[in-house]
Each structure stands twice: as C-alpha cells, then as structure tokens.
Amino acid sequence: MTRLLADTISLIKPLDAEAMAKARARQDILTKPQGSLGRLEELSIQLAGIQAKPIPRINHKAIITMAADHGVVAEGVSAYPKEVTAQMVYNFLGGGAGINVIARQVGARVIVVDMGVAAELKANPQLLSRKVAYGTRNMALGPAMTDEQAVKAIETGIEIVTAEVAKGLDIVGSGDMGIGNTTASSAICAVMTGRPVTAVTGRGTGIADEQFRHKVTVIERALAVNRPDPKQPLAVLAKVGGFEIGGLAGVMLGAAAHRIPVVIDGFISGAAALIATALSPGLKDFLIAAHVSVEPGHQWVLQHLGLKPLLDLNMRLGEGTGAALGIFLSETATKVLAEMSTFAEAGVSERSETA
Amino acid sequence: MTRLLADTISLIKPLDAEAMAKARARQDILTKPQGSLGRLEELSIQLAGIQAKPIPRINHKAIITMAADHGVVAEGVSAYPKEVTAQMVYNFLGGGAGINVIARQVGARVIVVDMGVAAELKANPQLLSRKVAYGTRNMALGPAMTDEQAVKAIETGIEIVTAEVAKGLDIVGSGDMGIGNTTASSAICAVMTGRPVTAVTGRGTGIADEQFRHKVTVIERALAVNRPDPKQPLAVLAKVGGFEIGGLAGVMLGAAAHRIPVVIDGFISGAAALIATALSPGLKDFLIAAHVSVEPGHQWVLQHLGLKPLLDLNMRLGEGTGAALGIFLSETATKVLAEMSTFAEAGVSERSETA
Numbered sequence: 238m239t240r241l242l243a244d245t246i247s248l249i250k251p252l253d254a255e256a257m258a259k260a261r262a263r264q265d266i267l268t269k270p271q272g273s274l275g276r277l278e279e280l281s282i283q284l285a286g287i288q289a290k291p292i293p294r295i296n297h298k299a300i301i302t303m304a305a306d307h308g309v310v311a312e313g314v315s316a317y318p319k320e321v322t323a324q325m326v327y328n329f330l331g332g333g334a335g336i337n338v339i340a341r342q343v344g345a346r347v348i349v350v351d352m353g354v355a356a357e358l359k360a361n362p363q364l365l366s367r368k369v370a371y372g373t374r375n376m377a378l379g380p381a382m383t384d385e386q387a388v389k390a391i392e393t394g395i396e397i398v399t400a401e402v403a404k405g406l407d408i409v410g411s412g413d414m415g416i417g418n419t420t421a422s423s424a425i426c427a428v429m430t431g432r433p434v435t436a437v438t439g440r441g442t443g444i445a446d447e448q449f450r451h452k453v454t455v456i457e458r459a460l461a462v463n464r465p466d467p468k469q470p471l472a473v474l475a476k477v478g479g480f481e482i483g484g485l486a487g488v489m490l491g492a493a494a495h496r497i498p499v500v501i502d503g504f505i506s507g508a509a510a511l512i513a514t515a516l517s518p519g520l521k522d523f524l525i526a527a528h529v530s531v532e533p534g535h536q537w538v539l540q541h542l543g544l545k546p547l548l549d550l551n552m553r554l555g556e557g558t559g560a561a562l563g564i565f566l567s568e569t570a571t572k573v574l575a576e577m578s579t580f581a582e583a584g585v586s587e588r589s590e591t592a
Numbered sequence: 593m594t595r596l597l598a599d600t601i602s603l604i605k606p607l608d609a610e611a612m613a614k615a616r617a618r619q620d621i622l623t624k625p626q627g628s629l630g631r632l633e634e635l636s637i638q639l640a641g642i643q644a645k646p647i648p649r650i651n652h653k654a655i656i657t658m659a660a661d662h663g664v665v666a667e668g669v670s671a672y673p674k675e676v677t678a679q680m681v682y683n684f685l686g687g688g689a690g691i692n693v694i695a696r697q698v699g700a701r702v703i704v705v706d707m708g709v710a711a712e713l714k715a716n717p718q719l720l721s722r723k724v725a726y727g728t729r730n731m732a733l734g735p736a737m738t739d740e741q742a743v744k745a746i747e748t749g750i751e752i753v754t755a756e757v758a759k760g761l762d763i764v765g766s767g768d769m770g771i772g773n774t775t776a777s778s779a780i781c782a783v784m785t786g787r788p789v790t791a792v793t794g795r796g797t798g799i800a801d802e803q804f805r806h807k808v809t810v811i812e813r814a815l816a817v818n819r820p821d822p823k824q825p826l827a828v829l830a831k832v833g834g835f836e837i838g839g840l841a842g843v844m845l846g847a848a849a850h851r852i853p854v855v856i857d858g859f860i861s862g863a864a865a866l867i868a869t870a871l872s873p874g875l876k877d878f879l880i881a882a883h884v885s886v887e888p889g890h891q892w893v894l895q896h897l898g899l900k901p902l903l904d905l906n907m908r909l910g911e912g913t914g915a916a917l918g919i920f921l922s923e924t925a926t927k928v929l930a931e932m933s934t935f936a937e938a939g940v941s942e943r944s945e946t947a
Contacts, residue, residue, distance in 0.1 A: 267690075334624075549904070
C-alpha cells in the first residue's frame with residue numbers, strides 16, 4: 238500500500254458520539270412526537286456524527302461520476318456497445334443525462350471523471366481526465382488491471398474528492414458510467430460477500446435470458462482464472478474490478494478522511510464500497526445507502542455492509558441518480574434538525590402525564 | 593348531495609391516454625436503458641395523464657394542511673392534550689413545524705386551514721378560518737357531526753383548492769393536524785376496508801400498551817353506537833370522521849376536477865381518500881401515495897386504494913410532511929421527462945442488435 242492510501246485510511250476516525258447525542262437530544266424536543274420523522278431523524282443524527290457537529294449543515298453538494306471501459310465487454314455481456322461509455326460522457330458534459338437533471342433538481346454539482354474510457358475524449362473544461370488506461374483488460378482471460386493500476390485508481394479518487402473538499406463540500410454522492418460494469422461489480426460482489434454468481438448477477442442495462450446465462454458463465458470463468466481472495470481487496474479490484482470502481486472506492490475513503498458523508502448510489506457504487514470498507518471497516522459509518530437497485534446483487538452488498546437503503550424506486554440507471562435523491566433526503570434531514578422549533582420556543586404542550 | 597359536490601364529482605374525468613402514450617414513448621427514447629428510472633418514469637406518465645400534457649410541468653406546488661379537533665379525545669385516546677391542535681396551528685403560522693421546514697425545502701407553499709379547532713384562534717393573514725364547528729362531538733357516544741356538517745367540510749375543501757388553482761397550482765399535497773385524528777381515521781379505515789379495528793389502529797402520537805387497548809375499545813364502541821355503512825361514505829364521515837378529514841376529501845375531489853395531481857400524506861389523508869374515492873372511484877388515478885406511515889392502518893388504506901407508496905421512511909408525523917417529499921419526487925419525475933436528452937439529440941448509440 239502506498240503512502241497516500243495508507244495516510245487516508247489512517248485519517249478515518251469514528252463518528253463523533255457527543256455530536257450525535259446532542260443531535261438526538263435536540264430531535265426529542267422539536268415540535269413533533271418523538272421519532273415521528275423516522276429515518277430522517279436517524280439520518281440527521283448520523284450526519285451529526287460524521288460532520289462532528291450537533292447541527293450538521295449541507296450547503297455544498299457534489300456527485301462524482303466516474304466513467305471507464307471494461308475489457309470483458311468483448312465477451313458479449315452487455316446490451317449496449319462499448320462506444321456508449323464515451324458517448325455518455327459527452328452527454329454528461331452536455332447536461333442531458335439523467336444525473337444532470339436530478340443533480341440540478343437537488344442543487345448538486347456533477348464532477349465528471351474519465352477514469353479509463355477506451356477512447357480519446359475531446360478536452361473539455363468540465364471533464365477531469367484521469368485515465369488509468371484505455372479500459373481494463375478482459376477479466377475472463379486474466380487480471381483486469383495491474384496491482385499498480387488498482388492503487389492508482391483508488392488514489393485518483395482520493396485526490397479528486399480532496400480537491401472538491403477544498404472548493405467546499407458538505408456531502409458527496411458516488412456515480413458511475415461504464416458499459417460492462419455490472420459484470421465487474423457482480424464478480425466483486427460474489428468474492429466479497431461469498432454469494433454465488435447467479436445470486437448477484439442481473440440484467441444490467443437489459444439483456445435477455447440467454448445472454449444473462451452467458452454473463453454468469455463469463456463471471457464464473459473470471460473468478461476461476463483469477464482466484465481473487467476477499468482478504469486482499471486491492472487484489473480483488475485488480476483482478477475483477479474496474480477503474481471507475483477503484484476511483485469511487487477512493488472517493489469514499491477520501492471523503493470519510495475529511496468527515497464528509499458519502500451517499501452511495503447503486504450496484505457499481507456498492508461494489509466500490511465493498512472494496513473500500515474492506516480496506517477500512519470504519520468507513521461504513523460514513524456511508525448512506527441512497528436506494529436499492531433492481532440489480533439483484535445490490536441487496537447482498539447492502540446486507541454485507543449493514544446499510545438500509547432510503548429509497549426503493551426500481552431504479553437501475555447508475556450515474557449517481559439514486560445518490561442525488563439520497564443527498565436531497567440528507568439535506569432535508571439536516572434542515573429538520575436545524576430549523577424546526579422546539580416545544581418551548583413554539584409554546585406547544587408536551588405529552589400528557591398519563592401517556 | 594349538494595350542487596357543488598355533485599358538480600365537482602361530475603368533472604372528474606379519466607386520465608388522458610394520449611398524453612400518457614406520448615410520455616411513455618418519450619421515456620423510451622431518453623438516454624438511459626428503458627425503464628431504468630423505475631418509478632420516476634411511471635410517475636411521469638401518470639402525471640402526463642393527470643395534467644393531460646405529454647410533458648407535464650410542476651412549477652406551483654402547495655400543501656394544504658387542515659386542522660380540527662375531535663370530541664373523542666374526551667375518552668383519553670391520545671398521548672397529547674387537545675390544546676396541542678391550536679398550538680400547532682400557531683406553530684405552522686410561525687414557520688417552525690416539520691411541514692414548514694420540508695415544504696420550504698421542496699418549494700411548496702403551505703396553506704393552513706382551521707376546519708374546526710376547538711378554540712378561538714387569533715386572526716392571521718396566513719390562516720384560512722373555515723371552522724365548521726368547535727371540534728366534532730364524541731363519536732363514542734353518537735355521530736361526530738351532522739350530515740350537513742360533513743358536506744360542509746367536503747365543500748370547504750373543494751372551495752379552498754379551487755381558490756389555489758386560480759392562484760396557480762400544478763400539484764397539491766394533503767396534510768392534517770388534529771389531536772385524536774388517528775382514532776377517527778382508524779374508525780373510517782375499519783368501516784371502508786372491512787378490516788378489524790385491532791388491525792387498523794396504532795399508537796398515534798405515541799401511546800403505551802394499556803392506552804392502546806383502550807383506544808381500540810373506544811373505536812369499537814363508536815362503530816357499535818353509530819353503525820356506519822361503507823356504502824354511504826358521507827354518513828361514514830358524519831358518524832366517525834373529522835372536519836379536517838372531510839376537508840381533505842374535498843381537496844382531493846376538487847383537485848382532480850381541475851386535473852391537479854394530489855399527493856396524499858399518511859394515515860389521516862388516507863382516511864380522507866377512502867371517503868373521497870368512495871364518492872368518486874375515478875379519483876384514484878389522480879392520487880399519488882407519498883409514503884407508508886408507521887400507523888398500521890395505512891397499509892390497508894393503500895391496499896384498498898390500489899396505491900403503492902413512493903417512500904417508506906418510518907414516518908408518522910402527518911401535517912403533509914410525507915406529501916412534501918412525494919411532491920419533490922413528482923417534480924423530479926417531470927424534470928427527467930422534460931429535460932433529459934434523447935439518444936438522437938445526444939448522439940448516443942441505442943441497444944445492440946444482438947441484445
């Protein structure tokens with residue numbers, strides 16, 4: 238492990254118990270029956286612990302959407318051609334993708350990162366070019382990347398989120414784009430959760446039965462060829478991962494090191510979280526699961542991480558679209574805690590003695 | 593049935609099938625795998641049908657929060673004293689309640705209505721005084737209100753939402769405040785869904801076991817004394833309802849008559865929806881269920897209405913807090929449909945031939 242990664246992990250500390258206790262105490266004197274805002278209350282308390290503030294604040298919001306290509310697409314695992322990864326990056330830059338619309342709606346900026354798209358992308362001031370390589374190698378034939386590339390991907394994520402912190406950042410959402418990346422994520426999920434490949438593999442962007450069975454076979458072959466060991470998360474990333482997955486793992490670690498809450502999106506972000514939390518188990522407390530994806534592996538990721546999703550809207554787009562909705566709920570939770578009147582302030586009677 | 597109510601019901605027409613077909617066709621050419629935004633896509637199509645526009649728009653948003661008192665509180669069914677209803681109305685007017693915070697967050701105005709608070713409220717330009725009476729009578733001893741009062745409550749709701757339409761309204765959320773109103777709602781729910789009282793009664797603002805058993809007994813007594821017939825929804829409202837419940841039923845009917853989508857909040861709004869949809873079954877298509885409340889009866893309400901909640905956040909505050917979150921998701925759904933690029937516009941390849 239290199240210096241930046243090791244230092245970042247060492248900076249991830251426990252949640253601030255005192256701030257959480259104060260947030261909980263305040264929730265209990267706000268003008269509502271105790272606990273009646275349910276998960277919004279819990280979320281506000283978690284955010285207090287992460288930010289180490291009795292009344293956490295969310296003003297600066299960002300989604301970091303990382304794109305990369307996957308060599309395993311050569312095996313015919315996706316419904317879309319791999320050119321779509323680059324095309325969608327241009328769509329992000331043009332503001333016309335799902336994540337652009339939803340991020341605008343929640344007031345979050347979108348940071349688009351080329352972590353390893355298999356095409357020369359036109360320079361654009363809105364695009365962070367951090368290509369680790371022109372797509373991964375085909376994991377069905379050998380490791381998707383070298384160990385050095387795996388570390389490079391994670392450290393790139395750390396650097397990117399650290400630069401965003403310097404600009405002002407109170408919460409960050411993870412997002413992904415990469416044709417073939419549900420295949421890599423299913424492989425990671427099978428390794429890290431110990432579930433069979435069939436249980437953690439889905440239809441991705443929308444493949445039919447026969448292609449689905451083929452996808453399972455390809456993932457099983459990748460695992461047989463590479464023999465990834467769940468106790469070696471960096472090697473798992475190298476063998477069956479992706480550059481955007483590594484980058485997002487780095488974003489999560491870097492954010493937690495700065496006490497910034499991370500709203501994780503769907504299945505690909507979940508795979509990144511499996512790698513990142515294996516490197517730093519304390520990271521888990523800094524994660525907020527936005528939603529549960531239609532991809533069947535995602536529920537096993539969430540169970541493994543001990544996270545309960547906020548939303549279940551049958552979404553499976555990725556890009557950070559679920560994370561953006563989770564950011565909205567997080568911000569709402571902080572506003573409830575900050576802005577509601579207490580019983581005393583509003584002159585409202587508390588519970589009867591008889592209750 | 594009086595003229596305004598009958599006319600309103602006659603104005604509720606089916607959803608616009610052509611607008612829905614166009615919305616669906618547009619969703620399928622936006623730059624994402626078909627269906628990958630799940631319930632946001634379905635919601636956009638429903639909204640197209642309601643507004644009769646291929647691309648529905650949500651600019652003007654309102655929550656109508658109706659307050660009233662309940663005579664049945666004399667039986668000791670609530671954890672809070674009945675004075676809290678009036679105190680919370682002042683809290684709404686002061687901007688410090690949960691609904692104020694969440695409505696601000698989603699950009700919705702809050703219309704606070706006194707439908708029958710059992711206190712003389714100080715005049716306030718932000719308060720609509722539409723008192724039907726100073727609280728209902730005790731339904732455990734006889735009808736909660738007269739038949740005329742039931743119609744008056746509903747027609748008041750119709751008038752209020754119609755006035756809001758004139759000011760500009762693209763979506764409306766329902767909200768309630770009334771100590772004792774889960775008791776009335778459980779009674780309505782038992783009658784209209786046919787479920788036993790024990791299955792549809794909960795802890796309200798937070799009563800303990802013994803008081804809960806007492807609450808069930810009181811509701812059973814109210815049903816035995818009044819013998820409400822589910823085929824006579826106005827009489828059900830009169831016998832075991834509340835003025836805010838009737839008012840919200842009117843809001844729903846009046847909104848649907850103007851093709852305005854209605855986001856229903858929790859259990860009390862659900863009880864209002866049971867009355868309103870019994871008066872006009874076509875109303876159902878205009879309703880969006882924001883969330884499922886902790887109150888156990890709410891799931892039976894939603895099942896009876898055939899509505900699937902968007903959120904499940906363990907909330908049970910009422911006031912329209914869940915509805916406000918549902919308005920946010922509805923607005924997001926319309927923006928996705930309106931603002932995302934098509935494959936052609938963005939130059940993104942569609943699915944491979946082989947897929």
